[in-house]
Amino acid sequence: MRKLVKGLFWPQRKSTVEIRKVLSKNNTCYVLITCTEASKDGKMEVEMTYGGDPILAAYLVESAQNIIETDIP
Secondary structure (H helix, E strand, C coil), rough: CCCCCCCCCCCCCCEEEHHHHHHHCCCCCCCEEEEECCCCCCCCCCEEEEECHHHHHHHHHHHHHHHHHHHHC
């Protein structure tokens, strides 16, 4: 099951602070992972934050990884 929080991403771009604020209102737990574009040498900055129970957040990350792995051809 996939879900985008309505109005968070397009057409207007929101900051991660705004996104965390919206996510924390109606969710028991959330995980937000962001990254910058890769530099010429292939490096990128990756940031992860979560709200709520850390065990539930770990479960969300593991479940998301399984979903992504099934989408990779």
